[in-house]
Amino acid sequence: MSRARLLTLAVSALGVVAFVWLSLPLPFLLGPMAACLIAALGGARLGGMGRVQPLMRTILGVTIGTAVTPETVGRLPEMAMSVMLVPIFVLIIGAVGYPFFRKVCGYDHPTAFYSAMPGGLQDMLVFGEEAGGNVRTMSLIHATRVLVIVSLIPILMTTVWQLDLSVPPGTDAEAVPPHELALMVAAALGGWWGGVKVKLFGASIIGPMIATGALSLAGLITHRPPAEAILAAQFFIGLAVGTKYVGITTRELRVDVTAGVGYCLLLALIAFGFAEAVALAGITDPLNAFLAFAPGGQSEMAIIAIIAGADLAFVIMHHLMRVILVITLAPIANRWLGKG
Template identity: 55%
Template sequence: MLPLLKPHSPSGKRLMTFLIAVIGTALFWLTGLPLPFLFGPLTACLIAALIGVPLRGFGQVSVGARSILGVAVGASITPELLGQLPQMAASVALVPVYIIVIAVIGVPFFHRVCGFDKVTAWYAAMPGGLQDMVVFGTEAGGDGRALSLIHATRVLIVISIAPVILTMGMGAELSNPIGAPARDLPLTEMALMVFAALFGWKGGERIGLFGAAILGPMIVTAVLSLAGLIHTRPPAEGILFAQFMIGLGIGVGYVGITLVEFRKDVLSGVAFVLVLALLAAGFTEVVVYFGLAHAVEGFLAFAPGGQAEMTVLAIVAGADLGFVVVHHLTRIFLVITCAPLAARLMIGKSGR
């Protein structure tokens, strides 16, 4: 056997991970289950990780796959969307209220009920990006592994139950075309998309932009879209690849989990997701009741999942992608910029 393909070498683990993800995708596809390119690899890799299979993520490839979704979001930012921003102001104004309510409930829950230290409890409660909350929490002295598992569990459960709520509770169809096939798109536009993805991603990293893999390409593509140079989302093949890598990555996140971690970190995350679900449902009801959004858009805008995952669901549900993204960007921006400062002020006063 070639050294690179040995089961316990990094390349061997990645090959095994890829094959397991492909098998999961094929099973979901053949059985007609929803979103096979997302839930197939997610389910297969999650099961494999929990039974101890030595999986390994794809590093920069997985990160880069998110840039495709950044381009998809940026392509939805059109002059028409900018004209609708004043109409979104009322619902966007609810986002900081939503974050404050989550913090008021979540921090005491993780600290007093679940027994985490105050730093870990603070960043576990914050509905920000998984990587950002883990990095900020670890740098502040929190338990990085616990934060990783708690937020991974949040994303996993939200992305798993959201399609059920959308289809059974709201009558949405998750069969909206995700994009035209590559053969039908102009080569010039696809070249611009590749440029936007790479330049936005790597350029964003160089200047320290949070969520650079998504936000960088989104910003560059938005400029190109507003300039009239890009008129469509990335090809369907690209969106499917992004789904595949996201699902694979979520499953791989549980590699090496111990029984103690499962009992404390994962189950704490599960319990908190139930709280978040009630809060999200409440805020969805508010925006729908006051006519600020339709049910599907309102739900996706306040669902506490990851930005990439919610983007995928918004696309396949045929929701107003611009509306959903504006709310998630507001949430992520506020959490990223305000959570570390608020943590220093509040935890600094009361101690760990």
């Protein structure tokens, strides 16, 4: 293992210890994220975790899949009432975000467009690079979007909803039947492999989710992955956000990160409006509505929904719809706007 990766693991571990010692929320997610962010801003040469990152995301895919039950399927018509608002939600975000980055921040067309799209980070960077956008700028803006949203949500959950985020996200490994653990591992690796083979977007999450969902519906899996696995996923996903800022310059901090924070404020207003509408309509409770429309990263929002004890299927359904819409339609909209 490289020195950069060892340093990243050490810094992340210190972040967990610091958050636990200070009794701060979500120490295994926010601790590594904050510690790596501080280290990166201080000039530390941290390194990514390579294939470990998607491996950790398979745990989230399995966890989400365990929420797919006959009861969940029966509630799909109810969820659809809220999910149908997601296209409007994405359209408004684009209509507000693109002019903000283009006119206010002065970015070129492809950079402004793909910075405004609330899709998966990697997909937006690939599309943006192909369109001629500034990859570094887009990366920092999306990383800032995830960082700000994921950092603020736990504060809101503990102050507004009075949630106890110290509750373990699952049972201990010894409480999960061995045959179910084996099925989870098979679903994680097999679903990931299958997703890659069919070029499924977000294969490391969606593939295991589909495989586990099928096993859950069949009654073969009745438990979530053990708490230890979910905590490990939090750890690596948290450090991945923080390491996005490695090598950041003063100008990037002043221009791109500031633009990202401003964009987050706009996103917060839009998301709050939709969440409030869904809650007032009686479709779901305010917490589920809030988490469903909070435009953070798919992995990070899945973790927060798990820890909050939210309706995981409801929340993830909205995020999947958002990502699918953006990945499918963003390149088309970008070409159309580029001709305008």
